[in-house]
Amino acid sequence: MAKANNMTTMFLNLVLMLSFLLIVSMAEGRFLP
Numbered sequence: 001m002a003k004a005n006n007m008t009t010m011f012l013n014l015v016l017m018l019s020f021l022l023i024v025s026m027a028e029g030r031f032l033p
Helices: 002-031
Strands: none
Touching: none
């Protein structure tokens, strides 16, 4: 149970980081000329 919970937490952190990088890259593409 603990191992599955750890995997879920790691997966959620990965998704959150990827979405954050995507938003940052989109913002840079929009604001920079």
